[in-house]
Amino acid sequence: MRGTLRAFFSRISVRILAFNLLVVFLPVGGLLLLPTYEKQLLRSLEHALVQQGRVLAASLGDAGPRLAEEAVRVLLRLRQRHDARMRVLDAGGAVLADSSRLGPREDGAAAVNTSAGDVAGAADAVTEQARRAEETFLYRFASAPVRAWRRFFRPPVPPREGDEYYSGANRIAGPEVMEALAGGYGASTRISAGGQQSVTLYSAIPIWNGDQTAGAVLVSQSTYRILSDLYALRLDIFTLFLTAVVTAAVLSLLVSATISVPVRRLRDQARAILDPRGRLKGTFTPARRRDEIGDLSRSLGELTQRLEKHIRFVESFASDVSHEFKNPLAGIRSAAELALSTPEEDERRALLGMVLEDVARMERLLSGVREISRIDAGDAGEEVQRIEVKGFAQRVLEGFRLRGAAGEKRITFSVAGEQAFTIMAPERLAQALENLVDNAASFSPDGGRVEVSVQRDGAAVTLRVTDEGPGIPEQHRNRIFDRFFSYRPGDDGGAHAGLGLAIVKSIVESRGGTVEASNPSGGGACFEMHLPLA
Numbered sequence: 001m002r003g004t005l006r007a008f009f010s011r012i013s014v015r016i017l018a019f020n021l022l023v024v025f026l027p028v029g030g031l032l033l034l035p036t037y038e039k040q041l042l043r044s045l046e047h048a049l050v051q052q053g054r055v056l057a058a059s060l061g062d063a064g065p066r067l068a069e070e071a072v073r074v075l076l077r078l079r080q081r082h083d084a085r086m087r088v089l090d091a092g093g094a095v096l097a098d099s100s101r102l103g104p105r106e107d108g109a110a111a112v113n114t115s116a117g118d119v120a121g122a123a124d125a126v127t128e129q130a131r132r133a134e135e136t137f138l139y140r141f142a143s144a145p146v147r148a149w150r151r152f153f154r155p156p157v158p159p160r161e162g163d164e165y166y167s168g169a170n171r172i173a174g175p176e177v178m179e180a181l182a183g184g185y186g187a188s189t190r191i192s193a194g195g196q197q198s199v200t201l202y203s204a205i206p207i208w209n210g211d212q213t214a215g216a217v218l219v220s221q222s223t224y225r226i227l228s229d230l231y232a233l234r235l236d237i238f239t240l241f242l243t244a245v246v247t248a249a250v251l252s253l254l255v256s257a258t259i260s261v262p263v264r265r266l267r268d269q270a271r272a273i274l275d276p277r278g279r280l281k282g283t284f285t286p287a288r289r290r291d292e293i294g295d296l297s298r299s300l301g302e303l304t305q306r307l308e309k310h311i312r313f314v315e316s317f318a319s320d321v322s323h324e325f326k327n328p329l330a331g332i333r334s335a336a337e338l339a340l341s342t343p344e345e346d347e348r349r350a351l352l353g354m355v356l357e358d359v360a361r362m363e364r365l366l367s368g369v370r371e372i373s374r375i376d377a378g379d380a381g382e383e384v385q386r387i388e389v390k391g392f393a394q395r396v397l398e399g400f401r402l403r404g405a406a407g408e409k410r411i412t413f414s415v416a417g418e419q420a421f422t423i424m425a426p427e428r429l430a431q432a433l434e435n436l437v438d439n440a441a442s443f444s445p446d447g448g449r450v451e452v453s454v455q456r457d458g459a460a461v462t463l464r465v466t467d468e469g470p471g472i473p474e475q476h477r478n479r480i481f482d483r484f485f486s487y488r489p490g491d492d493g494g495a496h497a498g499l500g501l502a503i504v505k506s507i508v509e510s511r512g513g514t515v516e517a518s519n520p521s522g523g524g525a526c527f528e529m530h531l532p533l534a
Contacts, residue, residue, distance in 0.1 A: 016252045016259075034230060041226045046187065046201055049084055053205035053219040056086060060207050060217070067207070067214055071097035084221040087166075088207075091181060091215055093173045142238050165190045165200065172218065180204035180216035199223045262293045266300065273304060280308050325365065328358035365484075368499030386534050387429060389420050389461050390454040396433050397452065409446045413437070417454030420461040421534035424511045432507040435500040436465040436527050443469030443525065456533060460513070463529040471519040480517055481505045504529070 056074065063070035071088035075097055088097040166172050176186030186204035200222045207215040266284070273282040283304040287297035332355050339351040397413045422429075433452070440450045448468040455462045472480060479485050486498035504527075508515045513531040520526050 016256050034234065037233075038226065038230055041229075042199070042201070042223065045221060045223065045226065046203065049201060049203040049219045049221055050185075050205065052082060052084055052086070053203055053217045056088070056219075057205045057207045057217045060088065060215075061209060063207075063214070064209060068096040072102070075099050075102055083225075084219045087172070087218040087220075089172060089177060089181075089216045089218060091213060092171070093177055093181065093216075094171050095169070096215065142235075165202075166218075166220075174202070174204075176202050176204040177216055177218060180206045180218075181213055182206075183213050186216075259293065262287065262289065262297070266293075266297060270300075280304065280311065283308065325362065328362045328365075331355075331358045365499070368503065384423050384425050386421055386423050387426060389422055389429075389463055389531075390415060390417055391419075392426070392429065393433060393452045393454060393463065396430050397437065400434060400437055409441065409444065409448070411441050411444055411447075412449045413452070414449070415452045415454070417452075418456060420454055420456045422461045422511075422531040423534045424531065428507045428511075432504045432529065433463070433465075435504050436529070439500055440465050440467035440469070440525070440527070443467055445469070457530070459533050460530045461533050463531065464526060465528075466520060466524055466526045468524045471523060471525050472517055477517060477519075481515065 059074055060067060060070055067088070067090065075086060075088075078099070080099065080102070082099070086097075086099040087095055090096055166174070174186075174188060176188040179186030183206055185206075186202075188202045190200050190202070200220055202218060202220045205217045205219070206213045207217060269282075269284050273280055273284070275281050284297060284301035286301045287294045289297070335351040335354045335358070339348045339355070342348055342351070394415045397415060401413055437450060437452070444450060444467045450468075451466050453464045453466075455464070473487065476485075476487050480487075481501050481504070482498075483502040484498040485502075505515050508529050508531065511531060513529060515527065515529050518526050518528070
């Protein structure tokens with residue numbers, strides 16, 4: 001089960017969807033900011049109440065005994081063009097004037113008032129709005145977890161007082177009023193009952209008559225309007241969130257389809273090109289797409305072609321090796337049978353000598369085959385170095401000369417050219433150069449000259465070996481680097497296995513270089529190794 005889940009979540013389409021959903025959840029941060037927004041609205045509401053109370057208190061400061069009449073006159077002149085409920089109290093807390101008792105609003109504003117009638121009307125309006133919203137599928141879907149929590153885990157909420165704390169009171173002695181009558185600023189908040197608990201803000205400002213407080217102005221307003229706005233905002237955010245989720249899911253499916261479907265197609269092709277024994281029976285079909293998946297498809301196609309080529313090389317190599325071993329094995333078998341059947345001691349010795357020659361030939365073949373296999377496989381133990389080719393060639397030729405590898409021929413060896421560097425294993429470069437020099441010396445006449453030259457050619461180092469031999473027959477120029485091919489007129493066929501130049505080609509190509517042969521116009525043969533310049 002755990003492995004199945006891990007495989008599911010590791011899919012590209014699932015990862016794309018998860019990333020898009022993480023981006024979509026950013027609007028949810030707006031819900032987290034709503035409490036801060038609500039606090040700012042409450043502070044603004046309280047500030048507005050205080051300012052309205054101060055203006056009214058300032059206009060009644062010089063009323064004196066006519067405070068009640070002046071308060072009614074001022075409130076009537078306002079013609080109910082204010083949102084808050086305003087009360088004017090005398091020094092004992094008795095209500096002298098109340099804006100909610102001065103008639104309906106002339107402008108028909110939908111502001112919420114805290115009188116009994118106005119509060120009831122505003123509450124009914126908000127309740128109706130909330131009821132319509134609660135009937136929508138979106139609200140039921142979003143509030144399902146909250147309703148479940150309230151139903152099963154939340155304790156019952158005890159009933160609270162009505163929306164208006166001082167409703168119907170002719171004398172008010174609340175703490176905020178007492179504070180204002182004492183000459184200070186009084187403020188209080190009271191929570192009203194309902195589906196969403198609203199808050200009624202009370203602000204009391206003293207009315208000064210000289211140095212004495214003649215009364216107080218009590219301004220109050222409910223937060224129904226704020227709750228209504230926040231409620232609508234929450235629904236808008238949730239609507240935006242659901243729309244973004246659906247959009248992200250659709251876009252994720254479209255994007256993942258453009259990625260996962262081609263990748264799945266490559267997977268199917270990879271399974272189809274192998275037979276039950278693991279052998280290649282086809283190749284990847286290059287896609288026409290110009291994106292990264294198209295590049296991957298073309299790279300896989302190229303990879304399978306190179307792999308198929310290498311498999312054919314290994315198969316042909318094994319076939320060539322078995323073919324080359326047939327002749328010495330047949331010779332060994334024939335000589336051994338004749339040696340067992342002949343009574344003559346001298347003839348038996350001659351036959352056993354032939355057996356030893358064929359065994360030595362097989363040993364040379366095996367040594368060459370093992371060397372080519374190591375080069376093609378890439379020996380991990382070989383350490384590459386930065387080599388100065390000209391100086392390295394001089395040391396190789398000096399060792400070649402000291403070993404007397406040229407035999408009885410008096411061959412002159414020389415090195416010319418310029419300084420150049422390449423990077424490869426020193427023993428491999430020495431092996432390739434020795435094979436070329438040995439080949440040149442074997443074809444050179446007595447007293448001949450073998451020259452090695454080094455030259456920089458763009459991004460490559462050209463190491464050239466020339467001799468004064470008969471040159472390369474035109475019909476054999478394309479075969480001289482093949483395995484087990486050797487053309488030496490007059491040779492008995494046992495001294496050379498035909499692997500020397502094949503080893504050179506394997507060494508050079510393993511380093512990303514090339515090797516070629518030609519016949520210079522002045523005679524002889526010329527072999528060139530082109531190695532990457534360091």
